Amino acid sequence: MDIYDALRTSSSGLSAQRMRMNLISANLANVNTTRTPEGGPYRRKEIVFEARSKSGSFREVLQSRQGRLPAEVRASKVFDDPRPPVLKFDPGHPDADEQGYVQLPNVNMMEEMVNMISATRSYEANVAAVKASKDMALKALEIGK
Numbered sequence: 001m002d003i004y005d006a007l008r009t010s011s012s013g014l015s016a017q018r019m020r021m022n023l024i025s026a027n028l029a030n031v032n033t034t035r036t037p038e039g040g041p042y043r044r045k046e047i048v049f050e051a052r053s054k055s056g057s058f059r060e061v062l063q064s065r066q067g068r069l070p071a072e073v074r075a076s077k078v079f080d081d082p083r084p085p086v087l088k089f090d091p092g093h094p095d096a097d098e099q100g101y102v103q104l105p106n107v108n109m110m111e112e113m114v115n116m117i118s119a120t121r122s123y124e125a126n127v128a129a130v131k132a133s134k135d136m137a138l139k140a141l142e143i144g145k
Contacts, residue, residue, distance in 0.1 A: 003140075006133045012072035013126040016049050019075050020119045023047055024112055031107045034095040042105040044081035049073050081106055 023045045030042035051071035083106045091100030 003133050003137050007130060009072055010126045010129040010133065012074070014123060014130070016073040016075060017119050017123040017126065020047050021116065021123070023078065024116050024119060027105075027107050027112050028109070028116075030105055031109065033105055034093070034102055041085045041103045042107070044083070044105060044107045046079055046081055047075050048077040048079070050076040 027044050033042040036042055050073075052074050085103040085106050087101045088104050089100055090096055090102045093102045096102050
């Protein structure tokens with residue numbers, strides 16, 4: 001793995017964590033949304049990441065099997081959380097049903113904050129890896145002076 005591969009891998013991690021932060025932000029912004037265009041309350045979004053190697057030719061496939069080609073992080077799937085909405089008794093709410101219950105989004109603020117901290121830490125780790133790769137490239141250029 002050379003410096004460019006390390007930069008490519010770290011930058012894909014940065015993009016993936018940015019997508020994760022965007023989903024977390026959307027979840028937090030819609031914590032009280034009881035009516036969506038699809039109908040019903042907002043559904044919490046989740047993301048699944050996967051590692052993908054950049055391989056195409058036989059040589060690249062062989063090298064990737066030997067662990068010499070870098071893997072990149074990609075979002076493989078964004079899906080709605082399957083947990084049911086939270087029911088709250090509020091007969092005065094405009095979206096209350098006949099029994100007086102309102103369906104609220106299945107967004108847990110604590111869970112979202114923990115996910116946000118985790119995404120932030122992962123983003124910072126990728127920034128540190130990019131900086132380390134950049135510093136190594138600069139030091140390599142100084143060798144030639």
